[in-house]
Amino acid sequence: MSAGPRGDITHRVLPSDVNHLGTLFGGRLLEWMDGAAEIAAARYARRVVVTVAMEQVVFTQPVQVGDLVRIEAAIDRIGRTSIRVQVTAWRELTDGTAVIACAARLTFVALDASGRPVPVRGACPDADAPQAAETSPSSPA
Template sequence: MPSLSDTYLENRFRVQPNDANNVETLHGGNLMKWMDELGAMSAMRFSGETCVTAGVDDLSFHRPIPLGETALVDAYVYEAGRTSVKVRLRAWREDPRTGDTERTTGSSFTFVAVEADGTPVSVPELTVESDEEKRLQQEALDAES
């Protein structure tokens, strides 16, 4: 059974002019796309199957990410159903010169594992053992309520 730590992924995206909106900050749709892509990779690492997005819970943008800064996105599976997987996604703005970060966004995405023909397929049970894994899972569950 895969553990929460096995599913943890992190990626950085430099905010370029073609990623920005009219006020020269990251367009929310671009961040959502990056979160969705990383979330799917986390879900696939967990399930060993192709995963597609089934839902997005409370995607709120608390702070902008300015042009020239970096969007730091992380993802991890915190809950698994029969064929579905819940992935916690968080984003920060990161100054590429100093590494200073500030949290900007948080959400949970639900993915469904599917076979080549699109039929849902079972996923394994999630193992949560270490204190850090328990903390991350609890943070994700608390964010749901």
């Protein structure tokens, strides 16, 4: 992950966080990941940012009650008004073992006081412009 602004957080999974199977709700984990990614993006933009996309979400490991979930969020790409953040959620067992539970890429847009998109510092001038034909639908703007 990049050396720029980060949004790393840790949560302990409690009984109120799990589903009927006793594993962490996927939506709860995505909420935590979005929060960590927002911190990284806002630190970079030094202004309010909002989530516009969550892509390539892959759940790889169920998380149990009592586990820690360590979420690491780092800037992946800077557009003109957008910031893409790579997020990895690690399942930490009580013995210290850590395995990836989920990974995703989130895109945020920086806003001005009126709620309109504004350029972010260090932005590439045409980074938010439509991409050439080789861009797939899963690639963020």
